[in-house]
Amino acid sequence: MDAKELIARRVALEVKPNTLVNLGIGLPSLVANFLPKDVHVFFQAENGVIGLGSRPEEGMEDPDLTDAGGSFVTAVPGAASIDSAMSFGLIRGGHLDMTVLGGLQVDARGYLANWMVPGKMVPGMGGAMDLVAGARRVVVAMIHSAKGEPKLVTECNLPLTAMRRVDLVVTDLAVIAPTDAGLELRERAPGVDVDTILAATGAPLIIPGGSAGTVPEMRLA
Template identity: 70%
Template structure:
């Protein structure tokens, strides 16, 4: 299992039956592939789909059916196509139970930075600001470091996506829960030690007495 697969599997465990969930582009979009149909979860894309399925099998791609990042997707029975105004009304109105976003940095206060000036690091903010502010739960799915530098930092140096504190950060090394007191190391990835996590993390982490290993099934 590679790092992205591990992260997607762990994030999927946060999703509960009947939820309306928005998945960001890239790594977060992989989460849909780990949520079974029996959960009756509806994934939403801000470009106007409620009821996204996983990636299509080879030969079954529909070029008119994409997520917000233009990735080819499927639709589950009961899916709906809506216009952008309705899609953002769901987001801004607080009707999305959870959003899963990628991240460039998360700091000790639990602040997320996941965009920068177009052409410099990633494209513009897209719907991230609306999602990060409007969704009931905000989960960040990202790799722990980039080019050798930790993405869990003391203070974000990039523009913040929202003033709110994120609810959970999942990386290939750990699950971290931001709290008012700081970042709590909640779980270790399989085979990863606390010492390895601390060595890869710039920010200070609060260490509970017991730090269980992630369950990924």
């Protein structure tokens, strides 16, 4: 499997049954494709859909049914369309159980930067700030490095999305949990050793038990 599928499969294991979950655009939207069949969840998109399904088969796209990034999606039985006021009321009111967002950087404090790069045109911040501030649990799904540069850094040099620590970071190399003590390495990707992860990370990582041999391989089932 490629890096994005690996990340999406691992994040899908974090989704709990009977919850309301927001999936960000891009990589996070793939999570819906790998949800276990016995896990019933309503996925929400901030553009006003509750009950998103996986991407439609080619030729079955509905131009009136997209996620917040404009990508085609399906709807599960019981899905609903709502207006933006209701959608952001759910987010800001603390009614989302979890959000899965992409990331440009995550720093040693667990703060996320994911909405803009200074000097570059962006379509807008979308709902990222509201989602990080309002969702009960925030999971970041991102590639570990970009153009050879680590995306896990000591301190973000890009504008922060919100002044709240995220709960989990899943990359193509590792599962990392921001804690009061710093970034803790929880799992390593199949075939990836701890030294490789440390070398690709621009922030200190805490190794549970102090030994590389204690870090289990990433769960994907």
